[in-house]
Amino acid sequence: MLNQEIVRKFYDIVEKENVVIDEASLLAYSYDSTPQYQAMPDAVISPRNTQEVADIVSVCNQYKIPIVPRGSGTNLCAGTTPTNGGIVLLFKHMNQILEIDEENLTITVQPGVFTKEINDRVQEVGLFYPPDPGSMHISQIGGNISENSGGLRGLKYGVTRDYVMGLEVVLANGDIIRTGGKLAKDVAGYDLTRLIVGSEGTLGIITEATLKLIPKPETKKTMLALYSDLESAAESVSAIIANRIIPATLEFLDQATLKVVEDFAKIGLPTEAKAVLLIEQDGAPEIVERDMKKIAKLCRENGAFDVSVAKTEKEAEELTAARRTALSALSRLKPTTILEDATVPRSEIANMVRSITEIADKYQLTICTFGHAGDGNLHPTCLTDARHQEEIERVDKAFAEIFEKAIELGGTITGEHGVGVMKLPYLHLKVGKAGIDVMRQIKKALDPNNILNPGKIFVQEPKVESRVSEQ
Amino acid sequence: MLNQEIVRKFYDIVEKENVVIDEASLLAYSYDSTPQYQAMPDAVISPRNTQEVADIVSVCNQYKIPIVPRGSGTNLCAGTTPTNGGIVLLFKHMNQILEIDEENLTITVQPGVFTKEINDRVQEVGLFYPPDPGSMHISQIGGNISENSGGLRGLKYGVTRDYVMGLEVVLANGDIIRTGGKLAKDVAGYDLTRLIVGSEGTLGIITEATLKLIPKPETKKTMLALYSDLESAAESVSAIIANRIIPATLEFLDQATLKVVEDFAKIGLPTEAKAVLLIEQDGAPEIVERDMKKIAKLCRENGAFDVSVAKTEKEAEELTAARRTALSALSRLKPTTILEDATVPRSEIANMVRSITEIADKYQLTICTFGHAGDGNLHPTCLTDARHQEEIERVDKAFAEIFEKAIELGGTITGEHGVGVMKLPYLHLKVGKAGIDVMRQIKKALDPNNILNPGKIFVQEPKVESRVSEQ
Numbered sequence: 001m002l003n004q005e006i007v008r009k010f011y012d013i014v015e016k017e018n019v020v021i022d023e024a025s026l027l028a029y030s031y032d033s034t035p036q037y038q039a040m041p042d043a044v045i046s047p048r049n050t051q052e053v054a055d056i057v058s059v060c061n062q063y064k065i066p067i068v069p070r071g072s073g074t075n076l077c078a079g080t081t082p083t084n085g086g087i088v089l090l091f092k093h094m095n096q097i098l099e100i101d102e103e104n105l106t107i108t109v110q111p112g113v114f115t116k117e118i119n120d121r122v123q124e125v126g127l128f129y130p131p132d133p134g135s136m137h138i139s140q141i142g143g144n145i146s147e148n149s150g151g152l153r154g155l156k157y158g159v160t161r162d163y164v165m166g167l168e169v170v171l172a173n174g175d176i177i178r179t180g181g182k183l184a185k186d187v188a189g190y191d192l193t194r195l196i197v198g199s200e201g202t203l204g205i206i207t208e209a210t211l212k213l214i215p216k217p218e219t220k221k222t223m224l225a226l227y228s229d230l231e232s233a234a235e236s237v238s239a240i241i242a243n244r245i246i247p248a249t250l251e252f253l254d255q256a257t258l259k260v261v262e263d264f265a266k267i268g269l270p271t272e273a274k275a276v277l278l279i280e281q282d283g284a285p286e287i288v289e290r291d292m293k294k295i296a297k298l299c300r301e302n303g304a305f306d307v308s309v310a311k312t313e314k315e316a317e318e319l320t321a322a323r324r325t326a327l328s329a330l331s332r333l334k335p336t337t338i339l340e341d342a343t344v345p346r347s348e349i350a351n352m353v354r355s356i357t358e359i360a361d362k363y364q365l366t367i368c369t370f371g372h373a374g375d376g377n378l379h380p381t382c383l384t385d386a387r388h389q390e391e392i393e394r395v396d397k398a399f400a401e402i403f404e405k406a407i408e409l410g411g412t413i414t415g416e417h418g419v420g421v422m423k424l425p426y427l428h429l430k431v432g433k434a435g436i437d438v439m440r441q442i443k444k445a446l447d448p449n450n451i452l453n454p455g456k457i458f459v460q461e462p463k464v465e466s467r468v469s470e471q
Numbered sequence: 472m473l474n475q476e477i478v479r480k481f482y483d484i485v486e487k488e489n490v491v492i493d494e495a496s497l498l499a500y501s502y503d504s505t506p507q508y509q510a511m512p513d514a515v516i517s518p519r520n521t522q523e524v525a526d527i528v529s530v531c532n533q534y535k536i537p538i539v540p541r542g543s544g545t546n547l548c549a550g551t552t553p554t555n556g557g558i559v560l561l562f563k564h565m566n567q568i569l570e571i572d573e574e575n576l577t578i579t580v581q582p583g584v585f586t587k588e589i590n591d592r593v594q595e596v597g598l599f600y601p602p603d604p605g606s607m608h609i610s611q612i613g614g615n616i617s618e619n620s621g622g623l624r625g626l627k628y629g630v631t632r633d634y635v636m637g638l639e640v641v642l643a644n645g646d647i648i649r650t651g652g653k654l655a656k657d658v659a660g661y662d663l664t665r666l667i668v669g670s671e672g673t674l675g676i677i678t679e680a681t682l683k684l685i686p687k688p689e690t691k692k693t694m695l696a697l698y699s700d701l702e703s704a705a706e707s708v709s710a711i712i713a714n715r716i717i718p719a720t721l722e723f724l725d726q727a728t729l730k731v732v733e734d735f736a737k738i739g740l741p742t743e744a745k746a747v748l749l750i751e752q753d754g755a756p757e758i759v760e761r762d763m764k765k766i767a768k769l770c771r772e773n774g775a776f777d778v779s780v781a782k783t784e785k786e787a788e789e790l791t792a793a794r795r796t797a798l799s800a801l802s803r804l805k806p807t808t809i810l811e812d813a814t815v816p817r818s819e820i821a822n823m824v825r826s827i828t829e830i831a832d833k834y835q836l837t838i839c840t841f842g843h844a845g846d847g848n849l850h851p852t853c854l855t856d857a858r859h860q861e862e863i864e865r866v867d868k869a870f871a872e873i874f875e876k877a878i879e880l881g882g883t884i885t886g887e888h889g890v891g892v893m894k895l896p897y898l899h900l901k902v903g904k905a906g907i908d909v910m911r912q913i914k915k916a917l918d919p920n921n922i923l924n925p926g927k928i929f930v931q932e933p934k935v936e937s938r939v940s941e942q
Contacts, residue, residue, distance in 0.1 A: 101816075101818075102713060103709055103712065103713065103816075103817065103818040104816045104817050104818050105712065126715055127715075147658065148658045148662070150656045150658075154655050154656050155655060158655070159655075159656055161662070161665075162633065171905070171909065175905035175908070176905070177902070177903060177905045177906045177909060178902075178903070178906075179902070179906070181816070181881055181882070181883065182816040182817075182881055183814055183815075183816065183846075183847065183881075183882065183883055183886065184625050184626060184629070184630075184817075184845075184846035184847065184848070185621045185625050185630055185814055185843075185846050185847075185848045185883075185886035185887050186814065186883040186885075186886060186901075187618065187619045187621075187669050187883075187885050187886065187887060187888070187889050187890070188883045188884050188885050188890060188894070188898060188901040188902055189890060189898055189901075189902055189906065189907070189910050189928055189929070190666060190669070190670055190674075190909075190910045190913060190928075191619070191632070191665050191666060191668065191669055191670075192902075192906065192909060192910070194632075194662050194665040194666070195661060195662060195665070195666050195913075197662065198658050198661070198662055199661055199662075203661075214717070215715035215716070215717065216715070238574055241574065241576065242573060242574065244597055244598075244686035244687070245686070246685070246686065284755070284757075284758050284761075286755075286757050286758075287755050287757075287758060290755075343654055343656050343657065344654075345572075345574075345575045345652070345653040345654065346574065346575050346653075346655075347572075347574040347575050372656075374655075375654075375655035375656050376654065376655065376656075377655070377656045410652055410653055410654075411652070411654065412652065412654055412656075412657040412658075412659045413659050414657075414658050414659050415654065415656035415657060415658065416656050416658060417658065418658050419658070419659060419660060423659070427659055427660055430657075430659040430660075431648070431649075431650070431659055431660055431663075432648065432649070434642070434646040434647070434648045435648045435649075435650070435660065435663065436660070437646070438642065438648060438661075438663060438917060439660050439661045439663070441916040441917060442661060442666075442913055442916055442917070444916065445912035445913055445915065445916035446909060446912060446913070457660055457661075458660070
């Protein structure tokens with residue numbers, strides 16, 4: 001609970017209408033898209049400019065009040081759940097595209113702009129912003145940057161990090177810094193831009209971003225390859241890369257996911273297949289044509305029983321859209337859907353998918369798997385019910401084993417969702433005790449009062465017990 | 472001076488033959504490729520593996536002895552000058568390519584591998600490591616990573632940072648951490664990989680790196696466009712990008728540089744031109760052909776009085792090689808060559824080059840300018856004589872103005888050379904006092920005894936006076 005004195009300070013900064021403190025309204029900000037996590041904030045504040053953000057942060061720093069910056073709350077790691085109470089910061093007033101610079105190929109935006117809007121606007125002038133997280137229709141760019149969001153185009157085009165050229169950031173002490181700029185090359189000191197990207201709001205609050213754009217690919221083709229076993233699909237992925245072709249998208253769906261998606265989207269997907277690859281290539285027409293022919297041949301040679309290229313743009317869009325519905329489609333089946341993003345080197349996909357199936361069997365759980373085969377980023381998705389305590393315990397154990405397996409195969413506990421609260425107990429598996437120590441030291445140096453999204457990524461003090469003890 | 476007890480500890484770790492302490496041998500490590508900076512180390516040590524590095528660091532941390540990790544010393548910011556004495560660490564025993572992984576498109580190397588060797592080896596299997604700093608024939612990859620080296624291909628392919636996927640790093644406390652991996656996507660905590668890249672050896676010592684590779688472009692073409700004025704060259708650059716073409720290389724040389732290079736390389740360069748663009752495109756043959764035609768047309772439309780595409784591979788190589796000799800060629804003219812790398816947004820190149828000329832006139836100096844026009848990374852190069860104190864003072868003033876101008880145009884004080892000692896007095900111009908504070912706090916958190924390459928990037932304690940006072 002915030003006392004009246006503090007609330008009055010916030011009124012002074014942003015005006016009363018931009019401070020929400022009634023319980024009913026706060027409830028909507030007590031959770032994000034991550035099941036099983038909820039905590040009430042004390043206030044929701046909507047600043048109108050960078051200076052107001054800085055002023056809010058200064059008050060919070062003075063009174064040691066937690067601040068959770070929040071976009072649309074589409075994250076899947078409980079990254080914006082206000083676990084320690086405090087302020088949720090919204091960017092509904094800071095939602096402008098400030099500039100599209102066609103000469104330097106950049107776009108400068110405020111944090112509250114929707115990712116989709118960036119995509120649409122730059123395409124109008126023949127440019128392209130590649131990162132396309134699953135939630136891009138409703139996610140905000142500030143959230144994308146804070147989580148270093150991935151998407152379907154990671155293999156060829158990289159992730160959000162690869163497109164952030166400069167940031168304006170409010171630090172815990174209220175200082176405003178500007179990092180990077182419209183510069184392809186800049187080595188003036190530590191790379192603070194990329195330290196902030198993916199830091200989940202724990203090191204600073206992003207108030208402006210300059211993003212890199214590239215020329216829009218001239219054309220795109222989409223293909224579906226069907227398999228009667230998983231290995232053949234994985235071998236096809238390896239064969240494509242071994243032939244030095246990098247498709248724009250290389251998505252994998254297992255049969256369980258495929259059935260659910262078809263039931264949802266009803267576009268005639270081949271539910272008899274045990275595994276499916278959805279492959280897109282973009283670029284100059286002659287190259288796309290050539291690559292797609294080669295890819296089709298490689299898929300057939302590696303055991304695809306059917307390969308079909310979408311004949312029209314509409315058909316292609318339906319296929320990609322169907323893939324994008326996977327999470328929504330799966331969510332309809334059971335009360336609780338837990339979507340994970342264990343990620344492995346591309347060469348280990350078949351091993352990983354096989355292990356997920358074994359672990360699901362062992363714990364008698366329904367786990368569907370789909371994801372970005374091209375970059376090894378899989379989404380094992382457990383259909384369960386949070387009210388069944390005993391089943392949820394089995395789910396926890398199963399995912400712990402899945403993460404351990406991913407690490408064993410040279411992978412990571414999270415490819416694109418972030419750590420947040422959800423993966424916090426597993427971070428040591430990837431970065432070790434020494435790695436966590438480094439992160440803690442950086443956090444402590446930049447946010448000594450631990451006000452910026454506290455309780456995320458790691459526990460602030462090593463003593464505090466986490467769900468899985470550190471090794 | 473190290474006392475006998477400490478020297479004996481180093482003997483125990485790496486054996487006597489890998490510890491150099493005689494003055495004559497140490498002299499060679501008292502400077503790097505940066506003119507005007509020199510300081511003697513107390514010892515030069517060549518560890519044979521990561522554990523030995525960790526043991527050396529632990530001793531240094533205990534006795535507060537500075538450590539300067541050094542590759543080939545090709546850096547241009549005095550980044551490896553042992554300004555505070557202590558140990559210079561060499562990687563001559565840690566110079567192995569550990570693995571080329573053709574399935575995951577990665578190469579794993581020790582820090583002492585030459586950049587050129589990486590390039591050559593991966594090309595043998597049809598792969599490509601794009602970063603190509605000017606010194607790549609003799610530079611080591613550990614140094615490239617520590618300085619986040621750029622090169623001629625930055626516009627299309629990015630810089631070293633964009634290819635570092637994972638690192639093994641020894642921290643100041645002797646801990647060994649592993650960051651990232653063979654993973655296109657990994658958001659497990661803060662991005663320590665990219666915090667280490669470009670940190671100039673001040674946060675940790677790189678002992679292993681996993682680098683991203685891409686398929687080798689099928690073909691390449693090289694073109695020379697000649698101009699009778701600077702503006703037309705700059706407008707051509709803008710026009711190429713505005714037409715959504717991203718060449719692999721887009722180099723600019725002014726007449727002064729051109730004359731010197733021709734005098735050195737003698738390949739019949741057109742010294743009558745006031746400005747030259749050297750343009751390369753790579754990729755699929757049909758695309759390269761198409762792009763080169765378009766580029767030639769755009770150059771002519773924007774005032775090039777001659778445009779010629781290299782007819783043979785040999786001719787193309789001669790052109791690029793000639794460009795690469797620019798620094799060596801310029802170095803022959805005067806005793807001291809000061810090469811800078813003020814960088815601006817691409818759209819400001821003409822403004823920047825014009826300002827450099829004006830500043831050179833104002834201080835009566837000879838400054839030739841060449842550089843990477845595609846990414847705004849210019850190399851104003853002053854031909855001078857370090858023994859003439861009065862002239863050097865004018866050089867200092869001129870470069871201070873050049874850096875200020877770069878910042879005014881939205882640029883940076885260093886695009887690819889790093890800060891080191893040389894740019895330390897100017898860092899505040901780019902990142903501000905608050906930005907330097909953040910860097911200091913990170914440094915202090917990770918290296919409390921200030922043993923890792925001390926005196927570089929910024930002064931450790933804000934009190935110490937620097938050449939230009941902070942604003």
